[in-house]
Amino acid sequence: MRPRSLGVIQALTEEHHDILRQLTRLFIEVESRKDTVETFARLRLELNRHFREEETILYRPLGAHLGKDSPIAEMIREHRSIQSALARVGASLKPHARRRTYFDDLRPMLDSLDKLVHAHVNKEERVLFWLAVTLWQGRM
Numbered sequence: 001m002r003p004r005s006l007g008v009i010q011a012l013t014e015e016h017h018d019i020l021r022q023l024t025r026l027f028i029e030v031e032s033r034k035d036t037v038e039t040f041a042r043l044r045l046e047l048n049r050h051f052r053e054e055e056t057i058l059y060r061p062l063g064a065h066l067g068k069d070s071p072i073a074e075m076i077r078e079h080r081s082i083q084s085a086l087a088r089v090g091a092s093l094k095p096h097a098r099r100r101t102y103f104d105d106l107r108p109m110l111d112s113l114d115k116l117v118h119a120h121v122n123k124e125e126r127v128l129f130w131l132a133v134t135l136w137q138g139r140m
């Protein structure tokens with residue numbers, strides 16, 4: 001792991017901002033009973049791509065360096081939980097739905113997706129990214 005990889009952390013952090021913005025947009029659409037299908041499809045695509053990238057360029061080298069006590073297995077489990085939550089929301093979406101009950105049913109599913117994503121992103125930015133930067137700068 002080399003210091004030039006620090007740009008990776010910057011890029012992943014910017015992607016987090018983008019993902020959280022899309023989640024907010026999704027909530028606004030649900031609150032105003034608008035079609036969420038397109039925003040959700042973008043969010044799911046972006047999250048899956050982000051997870052693949054993280055697992056390849058960050059988790060793998062970090063896990064190899066830190067060994068069996070690393071937090072990587074837990075972080076990967078969190079990715080899978082978020083993907084399951086995405087699948088639940090995805091299965092419930094109906095294009096052009098307008099009924100209040102449809103949006104009432106959608107809200108708790110989005111709430112749990114939102115909680116999982118926020119907790120995961122916080123953990124990465126406060127713990128994992130810090131750990132990676134510390135390692136890459138040779139301070140550990």
Ligand SMILES: [Fe+2]
Binds near residue numbers: 120
């Ligand atoms: Fe992640």
Ligand SMILES: [Fe+2]
Binds near residue numbers: 012016050054121124
């Ligand atoms: Fe991330």
